[in-house]
Amino acid sequence: MADWKQLYDAIVEGEADVAKSVVEDALSQGVQPKDLLDNYMVPAMDEVGQRFERNEYFVPELLISARAMKRALEILKPMLAQTGAEPIGKVAIGTVKGDLHDIGKNLVAAMLEGGGFDVFDLGVDVGPERFIEAVQAHGVSIVALSALLTTTMPSMEKTIHALRDAGLRDRVKVMVGGAPVTQKFADQIGADGYSENAGKAVAVARLFVHA
Ligand code: B12
Missing domain, CATH: 3.40.50.280 (Cobalamin-binding domain)
Known part of the structure; x- marks a missing residue:
């Protein structure tokens, strides 16, 4: 299976366009949204937080990483929300x-x-x-x-x-x-x-x- 670490790197580096295209690529190859989220996207934001704590990143870097995360998340959102059933609450x-x-x-x-x-x-x-x-x-x-x-x-x-x-x-x-x-x-x-x-x-x- 391909390694989607590029997605992790794109979020850490704040490259929203790269993050978006890697997600699209991964999905077209049948990778599950949850796999991308749990193994690359959420850990990338954790790394961003740690860099902030170590004074390696400041608010502008947080913002551009957050923007890359959001761009990637926007693509996954409809897939996470797929359901045909009546709302349960x-x-x-x-x-x-x-x-x-x-x-x-x-x-x-x-x-x-x-x-x-x-x-x-x-x-x-x-x-x-x-x-x-x-x-x-x-x-x-x-x-x-x-x-x-x-x-x-x-x-x-x-x-x-x-x-x-x-x-x-x-x-x-x-x-x-x-x-x-x-x-x-x-x-x-x-x-x-x-x-x-x-x-x-x-x-x-x-x-x-x-x-
Ligand atoms: C991105 C980010 C920002 C971005 C936010 C962009 C955005 N649109 O969200 C920006 C740059 C705006 C920002 C600003 C600030 N930030 Co900030 N930020 C972060 C960062 C790096 C990541 C947060 C994140 O998105 N994580 C990824 C998501 C997926 O994880 P999550 O939010 O924890 O959510 C998961 C769970 O917690 C849970 N969950 C979340 N909500 C809920 C709700 C329910 C009901 C349930 C059940 C579960 C649940 O499920 C989620 C998914 O699994 C964190 C560091 C970190 N590692 O948390 C710092 C951090 C939260 N920020 C921090 C600080 C200090 C600030 C600022 C004060 C900085 C400043 N000096 O201006 C400002 C505050 C602005 C404000 N008034 O809110 C500190 C907070 C320290 C503290 N002890 O309070 C942190 C911890 C960084 C640090 N290590 O110092 N930040």
């Missing part, structure tokens, strides 16, 4: 207030769609009131919160409190995730579920609807 997902990271959130949203959920993606920097609106407007039963910054993790707890104050807490299950989030933190803030990655997020959401 409605999810509102967003990156919490103050936080602009959306690659992981987009991945979770795409996997949930692929897993048969109807997904309302509220975007980034989403305050509690917007989650509440989505629950009320769309009859959402799962709220999924993403945070990548330790400084925005408290927004998750605020959102849970706001749902409670709006009288909606019993109507929804809250799932949290993002690199700094742990099961322990999820328990502390009273979330109903946590997962460390997009694949397991679907399993957690399925448990909610079958509970």
Whole structure:
């Protein structure tokens, strides 16, 4: 089998056009989207994060790598979301207030769609009131919160409190995730579920609807 390390390199180096064409090439040769994601794309973003920590990369490099990741992800998204069945539940997902990271959130949203959920993606920097609106407007039963910054993790707890104050807490299950989030933190803030990655997020959401 061909080695798709070029995809890893393209994301680390921020070469969006190369990333796009390698993904297209790989798919045309029958490589599974999940293989590309798990073995090349997500590890590439990890490497980018490590370079940032070592002061080898700065915000501009993060941005161009993120753009390459997004370009590659855009091609995979419809494939991850392929499903013909009736939606098994409605999810509102967003990156919490103050936080602009959306690659992981987009991945979770795409996997949930692929897993048969109807997904309302509220975007980034989403305050509690917007989650509440989505629950009320769309009859959402799962709220999924993403945070990548330790400084925005408290927004998750605020959102849970706001749902409670709006009288909606019993109507929804809250799932949290993002690199700094742990099961322990999820328990502390009273979330109903946590997962460390997009694949397991679907399993957690399925448990909610079958509970
Ligand atoms: C790309 C990136 C950026 C890009 C974001 C572009 C974008 N559109 O998303 C840009 C350049 C904008 C950026 C900005 C900043 N960043 Co930044 N960024 C990253 C980086 C390198 C990668 C994040 C990423 O996309 N990972 C890949 C995805 C696939 O992984 P993921 O997000 O973790 O998601 C997976 C899981 O966590 C989980 N998951 C995610 N969400 C959810 C939700 C639910 C419900 C569930 C169940 C699961 C789940 O599933 C996902 C898929 O498996 C990380 C380093 C890292 N390794 O995390 C730093 C990092 C998160 N950034 C950091 C920092 C400091 C910043 C800035 C403050 C920098 C600055 N000085 O300006 C700003 C903050 C801007 C803001 N207000 O949000 C720090 C955070 C440190 C901390 N402890 O808080 C990190 C950790 C880098 C570092 N090592 O220091 N960043």
